[in-house]
Amino acid sequence: MTISVRNLVKTYNTTAVIKGISFEVAANEFLTLLGPSGCGKTTTLRCIAGLETISEGEIRINDRVVSDAAQDVFVPPNERHLGMVFQSYAVWPHMTVAQNVAFPLTVRGRKDNADDVKWALDIVGMGHLAERRPSELSGGQQQRVALARAIAGHPDLLLFDEPLSNLDARLRDRTRLEISRIQRELKVPAIYVTHDQTEALSMSDRIIVMESGNVMQQGTPDEIYHAPVSRFVADFIGSANFLNVRREGDQWFVADGTALRVHAQPQGDRDRPLSALIRPEAIRVERADPAAGAPADAPDLNRLRGVVTRSVFLGAYIEHMVEIAGKQVRAHTREAIAAGTPINLVFDAADCRLVDNND
Ligand SMILES: Nc1ncnc2c1ncn2[C@@H]1O[C@H](COP(=O)(O)OP(=O)(O)O)[C@@H](O)[C@H]1O
Ligand SMILES: [Mg+2]
Known part of the structure; x- marks a missing residue:
């Protein structure tokens, strides 16, 4: 087991938006958190990334406790060895593609990073555009830069938050396959957040269906589709x-x-x-x-x-x-x-x- 989330609670002010969820991600596994807007997917991902403190529970990455509310353990995001891709590509407009990809490595003190940057850009098929600026790229290409930046540091875990939502339908289909291919090639576990059932069914080894800060069902795409436990799950997929x-x-x-x-x-x-x-x-x-x-x-x-x-x-x-x-x-x-x-x-x-x- 690589990642474990146990009894995770996240409270804003006095309202619990994550209500004690537990799940695990195995080595090489592609896990999707699926659910309607506002159900707590992004919050869960941000807790795992260390962008939020947690109110209760424990999160482990590779058997290392990175967040533990009771023990007051909190490992900062840059020490969690993960790569994250957001819906908004969040690439810097004033940097070249290569500089964007190198940026998190440089921040972590890895100045000698040209090989990693080239490796990451080649994997996403952007090696030939390394000197371009983001304004000279399409939305799909900018998203690839964001993906290259997420993998350049050889992370232990990849996190995706609705990375395809801003792409048009055809590009979304293509990029979906690309992300799956890259994740399998890198042999790194991934947690992928989406409200899109097609993405969830086509990309995932396992799906967790969420609603109102709770886990409604966990299972393979086949199980979730053919053996939903509730009307909510059945209605949300297919x-x-x-x-x-x-x-x-x-x-x-x-x-x-x-x-x-x-x-x-x-x-x-x-x-x-x-x-x-x-x-x-x-x-x-x-x-x-x-x-x-x-x-x-x-x-x-x-x-x-x-x-x-x-x-x-x-x-x-x-x-x-x-x-x-x-x-x-x-x-x-x-x-x-x-x-x-x-x-x-x-x-x-x-x-x-x-x-x-x-x-
Ligand atoms: N910083 C915050 N302060 C207060 N409430 C928040 C904050 N972030 C998210 N929420 C609330 O938590 C709930 C879950 O949000 P979110 O995790 O973004 O859902 P999802 O990503 O599934 O759409 C929502 O009701 C949202 O309004
Ligand atoms: Mg969200």
Whole structure:
């Protein structure tokens, strides 16, 4: 284990904005903190970087305690051996690219740094622009300079705070792949903060979903997407349909009385409020008109009766809003379906998960 955050609390005035979170980052791991604006991602990162003192808990980097509220330990940022990339590139306009990259090394007393600067600029593909000024560079190139500056000191840990937010969509896709490649090449753990689910899913070994200063779920992108623990997590990642469900014994029913076959019976208190989650891509739309209801000949299938209320062309597919028992559900097809058409939505029990109804 490389980085550990234990029971971290951060209070401003008397308000706790981080409410006792714990997580670890393994060697070489790419960990993403994902959550809506204001949930505490930046604050967590700044605590790890040593840009904030912590109110409670402990932070270790490579088994060295860098912040410990109880023991009053606080290692200053420049002694934590980390590199940080911000959303605003924060490159100095009056310095050349090479001088920008050299700056943190010089501050730390490493005057003989030309080799490190060249190495870092080559990794981000900016070696040929070393003598340029930031004003002569595009936003994407400036972000690469910021990345080179973060890695030039061979840090033990890389921290990213929404580094792609200011780039246009195409450049964002490219830079995303670049950051992943560089992190893997350097074999250094990274903590990456974003509110963007695509970035989180595509770049991370593991994702921590945060909300209001708490950790809601930790897991691989696959786990977070396919097995979210709550309605909040399911809704934050990907497109999600929820149906209200009612329980009778081990049987589950939707509001129109149709039986629902689910992935698994929920753990813990089964009387707590639950919703059934079905992702749009798990749903098949049947134009034919067999009797609705759980088909007796296919024990792992669900078939719900609905009516298309409106449709949107999205290029790769057409998204239909389908009314089922008073709820709107999204389903995709490639062909058009007129509003008002009755259809059946068919999906596997395995694709129907009961999640905590906590939003
Ligand atoms: N210096 C500060 N003083 C008071 N409140 C702050 C300060 N910095 C952040 N906050 C509050 O802490 C919460 C979390 O902020 P932040 O970590 O920036 O969220 P995120 O990065 O997830 O958008 C927000 O409610 C924010 O207003
Ligand atoms: Mg932030």
